[in-house]
Amino acid sequence: MDFNESDEHALLRKEIADLVRQFPREYWRKKDVSEEFPQEYWDALASHGWLGLLVPEEYGGAGLNMYEAHLAIYEASRNGAGVPGGDLLMRTYMFGSYPIRQFGSAYLKEKWLPRIAEGRALFSIGHTEPVAGVNTFDIETYAERRAGEYVINGQKIWMTLAHRADAILLVARTKRKEEVANKSDGLTLFVIDTRESKIRTAKLPASVMRPLGENVVYFEDVRVPEENVLGEVDKGWRYLTSVFNAERLGTASVAAGAAEYVLDLAVEYAKTRSVFGRPIGSNQAVSFPLAEIKIYLEAAKLMLQKAAWRFDRGEDPSVEGNMAAYIAAEAAWRAADQAVQTFGGLGFSVEMDVERYYRDLRLFRTAPVPKEMVFNFISRRVLGLPRTFRDSRARIQL
């Protein structure tokens, strides 16, 4: 056991932190209010090579792994990029480079990996539907095979960035639910090029990650060449669980980093705001919750490191990944809530930024994985308890 950080990792942290600090709170506040994509931030990440972190060297990237990816995402959020800035990096790594380098054909690798590294491929993912949220098996979007291509019909919701995405990682059924004995069968993943396959999007107004933007997406006879299938047809569930594990690692890194940032804002304010002739931080009612959050955060970071370490050893990271997602989400939510409380009335002022973190950091208790589903998973997988719910049509263990 060695908790010392390598020089390479310390340097990686410092370099991305230095870059991200060039985009201060005011920058993200403006983007939040105007709901404008952070193009300058994206361009800076691209020109300094950060978008290609997981892209193999032969495709123009750095060829690094999940441990380094989680560090980069964490440092971006920890140094002011918050939830939207960290999430943007997370999406590029976990929905773009990771699945394509891991499961993609030579065609998909050659097409997308260099573009990701150059900052020319913004990725969105589509699995949630009006009728299918935490139960992915209920999706109805259907891809029908016709003469060398697929014709896709269906509707997705909550597709972050779909309105400006270059590529979409789409989950669709290639066998209908009624046709399969096991609902995990017949799911297929596609990497859709939005320039060649036209989709229709409608804005879904939302209170979180406003610089990125949420969408309802309509697939109406969308024609997708068959070489855009990721991995094997009908076996998409296998790849999707891996993408979900990567996403959990990534979003927990965003949550932990942004929580640490907002905790710092609260601590600084508690040191400097004087009421009854003394700093408010000298009251234990103010300082103890902040101390408790710090403990949660350090525990979340350790769990994240273990999940990333398992990932890179090719082991199943799902237990640690789910635990990290839960504990980071709880730490993040408490940090944002306590920051608002510490700032008093000013906590509600847009110019103080903590209200923005309050909105954004609430997300992780619900998405990508609600805490109830983490508890379901840990109850069964780790504690061996009988499942608390039953979907009569599903034979697979969630």
Ligand SMILES: Cc1cc2nc3c(=O)[nH]c(=O)nc-3n(C[C@H](O)[C@H](O)[C@H](O)COP(=O)(O)OP(=O)(O)OC[C@H]3O[C@@H](n4cnc5c(N)ncnc54)[C@H](O)[C@@H]3O)c2cc1C
């Ligand atoms: C800002 C934002 C961005 C998102 N981005 C994307 C994206 O880019 N792409 C995408 O595909 N999706 C995206 N999502 C969707 C997100 O993944 C889902 O909202 C999430 O998975 C929950 O699904 P749902 O909203 O349909 O909830 P439901 O599945 O309807 O569940 C509702 C509630 O019931 C609880 N529940 C359900 N069954 C059980 C049970 N058996 N035991 C205990 N509790 C249960 C759930 O935990 C949840 O709290 C995003 C969502 C948000 C809010």
